[in-house]
Amino acid sequence: MGLYFAVRLQQAGHRVRLVARTGWADAPRVRIATEDAEETVELVPVADVQRALWKKLALIASYGGVGAVTGLTVGQTRADEGTRSLVWEAIEEVRTVARAHGVEFTEEDAAEVFAVYADGFAAGTTSSMQRDLAAGRPSELEDQTGTVVARAGQVGVAVPMRGFIYRTQSAREAIARAEA
Numbered sequence: 001m002g003l004y005f006a007v008r009l010q011q012a013g014h015r016v017r018l019v020a021r022t023g024w025a026d027a028p029r030v031r032i033a034t035e036d037a038e039e040t041v042e043l044v045p046v047a048d049v050q051r052a053l054w055k056k057l058a059l060i061a062s063y064g065g066v067g068a069v070t071g072l073t074v075g076q077t078r079a080d081e082g083t084r085s086l087v088w089e090a091i092e093e094v095r096t097v098a099r100a101h102g103v104e105f106t107e108e109d110a111a112e113v114f115a116v117y118a119d120g121f122a123a124g125t126t127s128s129m130q131r132d133l134a135a136g137r138p139s140e141l142e143d144q145t146g147t148v149v150a151r152a153g154q155v156g157v158a159v160p161m162r163g164f165i166y167r168t169q170s171a172r173e174a175i176a177r178a179e180a
Helices: 051-070 072-080 080-102 107-119 128-135 142-155 158-180
Strands: 015-023 040-046
Touching: 040 051, 051 080, 051 107, 051 128, 051 142, 051 158, 072 080, 072 107, 080 107, 080 128, 080 142, 080 158, 128 158, 142 158
Parallel strands: 015 040
Antiparallel strands: none
């Protein structure tokens, strides 16, 4: 039995990052091939997959949710203290929910996630969820923000920022799905 990934890069010069459980990357039959020798595939073994997934969710759902509500790019939200702090609050809410579910998501992890937002994206970046909602297409709202809201409800954790994002974008999502 094998585990296979198929990834298609949309633009040259981008990296693909696969996250796997520790030990998997050392398996004797792991091969990573690319059609273009200039593209890179980075396999990052992690000891705690749940922690890695929650950190990823904290990143994409936070800057994407704030971007969807404001209509601003990452650079614009970073430049404004108010929207920048909203992204931080959204990351912290995800961290609180993850911890309530028994996932080790530390303050250092939250700072690392925020640093990716603050320093890792080009100024004109927007999330796919933000772009889809703005264009009236079905998005990942339910899979990202909806998941955080639902998981928070399971453990009785208040997530006012997430709730606001979810409630303000749910109508757009419903309309897009009805018209799809």
